[in-house]
Amino acid sequence: MSEGINLKFEEALQQLEGIVRALEGENLTLEEALERYQEGVKLVRLCRQRLQEVEGKLQAIFVQEGEVVLKEISLSGGEGNGN
């Protein structure tokens, strides 16, 4: 879990699914179950964070004088407008 920051969303979700299955099964000791549960809670938090952290920017990538630059753009005429 220490590498949680680098975990991809689907990897985190997969791990979480594995933990849930294990918790719903009968093969864990109570201590193991608690440990898994805590791991699961961390993963849920991580996934929620991932769902929130993106900003929703629309940028365009250009090359200017050999440099790669990102600029925010907006669609002319606004979204949903016919043209």
Add this chain to the structure above:
Amino acid sequence: MVGQRVLAVRELTAYLQRMIGSDGLLANVWVKGEISNLRRPASGHLYFTLKDQVAALRCVMFQNRSRNLNISLQDGLEIVARGHIAIYPRDGVYQLYVAEVFPAGVGMATLALKELAARLEREGLFAAERKRPLPLLPRRVGLVTSLSGAALRDMVTVSRRRFPGIDLVLAPATVQGDAAPFELSRALELLGNLGGVDVIIIGRGGGSAEDLSAFNTEIVARAIYACPVPVIAAVGHETDLTLADLVADRRAPTPSAAAEMAVPVKKELEERLEVLSLRARKGIEHRLQMARAKLERLIKSRGLARPEQELYYRQQYLDGLEQRLQTSWQRQVTSREQRLQLLTARLEAASPLAILSRGYAVCRRPGGPSLRRSLEVVPGERVEVVLSEGRLQCEVKDVEGETDCV
């Protein structure tokens, strides 16, 4: 002629086979001609001759190829055949082993494209096993399309509807005209190297077959192949697959559909997460409940039911033992005391002092044993009479006979 080696026919044939096999042109050749002597034996292979006014070429098309023909071959039909030249050793003739057949009217551009596609396929650019899965939740979605086209608007609209928070990065490129292939491949490269882009959509709105030519170029196909992140092709043409479609990891019929593939619906992910979170909580609660129930059962079991009572039982037993110990000890002491008293009484009863106290006396020679008979002494002898208290020192005056009792 001296020193010239004589070859067996099979040796010469094998040599010619090697020669022909190493020739690049003959390995993949396009030949135009008119079909004659077409034969279809039961094996399913096709045999025919291609000829024009001056020459003829024997051709064979094996059953695994001829099965997928989409034109019906017949004598007199003019076709273009693609295949490789090899020698049939048994007859000592060379022939064209046909892989594909096209009607002769097909333009050279189409044939060139077919050939390019065949070459890229042989190189493995279309291989199903190299198709990469798309990320469930991309951090950024890269878009390669025209800044002014409808495709961009569609993709942005669909993305915003599904997951407003996902970043979109456009790498603008013209999608039509001479500069398009270079701009498209350059845009793909820029996005692929930008970092944080987890999936790229390359596409344009629908167009005629000629309008799609940029997506059928080798440079674009190779740029898609080289892209470090998964690519969705959204070229928007239903009848023809472009090379871009074939190389891309996924193919979408329209730019909107591509955006649906790339961008998840936020609400669905949130719900999925909620369900998992709930299941985890239920799982652990169930687990704790079971543990608690088990503990309860254990507490109620005989061994642990009322531990204090078990203790009391033991204490009681101990108390009993102590009691018995004391009692028996007491009994021992008492019986000994009684015995002592008895013995004391008996001792006292037997004491000569007691007799003396009743008025008797003991007579003896001084320091000697007590006298029992008068004849033990003679007159003039000194005797000692011991009384209950004190003694008398006496001298015997006379001794009388034994029969004369007192």
